[in-house]
Amino acid sequence: MTIDPSYEAEILKWRAERLAALTAEDGWLNLTDRVEIAPGRMTVGRAASSDVVISAGPDHLGTLDLDPSGAATLDSGAGPQIFQPVPDNPPRLRTGDLLLELTEVEGTHALRVRDIASPARSALTALDYFPIDPAWRIVASWHALPATRELEIDLVTGAAASVRLTHEARFSMDGEEVTLLPTHRKAGKPMFVIRDRTAGRETYGAARFLIGDEQGDNLVLDFNKAFSPPCAFTDFAVCPLPPPQNRLSFDIRAGEKKPPNH
Structure with missing residues (x-):
């Protein structure tokens, strides 16, 4: 042909x-967690005592505030940081080596976590x-x-x-x-x-x-x-x-x- x-x-x-x-940093190879959450205030981190336990990052990542509208902030000790809107993607926030996203499917919110330093990103050639x-x-x-x-x-x-x-x-x-x-x-x-x-x-x-x-x-x-x-x-x-x-x-x-x- x-x-x-x-x-x-x-x-x-x-x-x-x-x-x-x-x-890429926001590709699909470095996702570590997707945890369904409800609007409100919650602690996030690797520690079992966290309200939202994730498998990457520090034991105590910070405090997440999620509004029923989907707007959210994360305070890791230096004041609230806003999850920013991104075209064709859910709102996101980068903190350290983590890229956090807030997704919503049919009214159910979830925190999605990407580990930017994950070796999985370079494993697919x-x-x-x-x-x-x-x-x-x-x-x-x-x-x-x-x-x-x-x-x-x-x-x-x-x-x-x-x-x-x-x-x-x-x-x-x-x-x-x-x-x-x-x-x-x-x-x-x-x-x-x-x-x-x-x-x-x-x-x-x-x-x-x-x-x-x-x-x-x-x-x-x-x-x-x-x-x-x-x-x-x-x-x-x-x-x-x-x-x-x-x-x-x-x-x-x-x-x-x-x-x-x-």
Whole structure:
């Protein structure tokens, strides 16, 4: 197969950026804890006497104040520090070698902890991919729904979450009409949670994620950029599972394969 050099370079650049994001300070390789918490004042640290016991950092990290609105501060002895909002991410605060985040899923708050000094960040040096195949760069038709609708989706934890749907993507594959629902948005772009027949054999069993590129009435779905969700790399992530419409009856042998040790 002949691949256009510029397209090959685009995919290789995307792969390099993908690995860099995984191994970054706020990547998915250095998570140490995810502890559900309720609004109020609580002590945080490794000590068993802490209200919120975590497995990294000092015995007594500080006092966390969480407002019902989700706003929070941590006082480690030098006055309250504010958890700052971050685009496409939960509010976060860095203290020492820890990066703390406050997540919320369907009204349940949790403190998520990343150890920036963790050797796990440098342990992953490469990801495995299917060969680049331009045929899997699909231009789908992009349809706005007559009205926004709510959809309940399952999470890997066994809980469920409600998402809002505004569009659907349609394309044909070997004579089969396919309709995919974008259940999330990432960096302002529609994101699809999908599963195909490679799941569990060659790709991560629960799902893969794919971000579309809107082009007027069309949407580019480049399955060479399909990637494993955070829960493929850590038990401390809460990932959505694909809705029934996004569980595909054919193999998508493109994009990211199973992470190491799966």
